[in-house]
Amino acid sequence: MPSDNCRLLVLYGSQTGQSQTIAEEIYNKIKQDWPAIDTELSTMNDYILGGNEPANEKLVVMVISSTGDGDPPENAVKFMRHLRNRAKSIKDNDNLPFINLKFTLLGLG
Secondary structure, eight states: OOOTTOEEEEEEEOSSSHHHHHHHHHHHHHHHHOTTSEEEEEEHHHHHHTTOOGGGOSEEEEEEEOBTTTBOOGGGHHHHHHHHHHHHTOOSTTOOTTTTOEEEEEEEO
């Protein structure tokens, strides 16, 4: 069971709504079972556009689908671009931005 003083972020990227539905179910279950946990639900793009940084999070659940030829859904494109740019900026092992991030990823294709 997670600590009641932790923050949990649930992010989703969805083209047809399936990933969103699953992310909402996860979010609602957490809120029901552990109401004291600070839990947030957001699209991946809205999270980034809000000025947030995934490397500052401790615990993240991501639900994302692919579309077309394995492309991210429209509401995840900016998030994916942000992650690629952060990865390119890593010069050595002393500057690993996501080292303390614990995450789980559900990919739907």
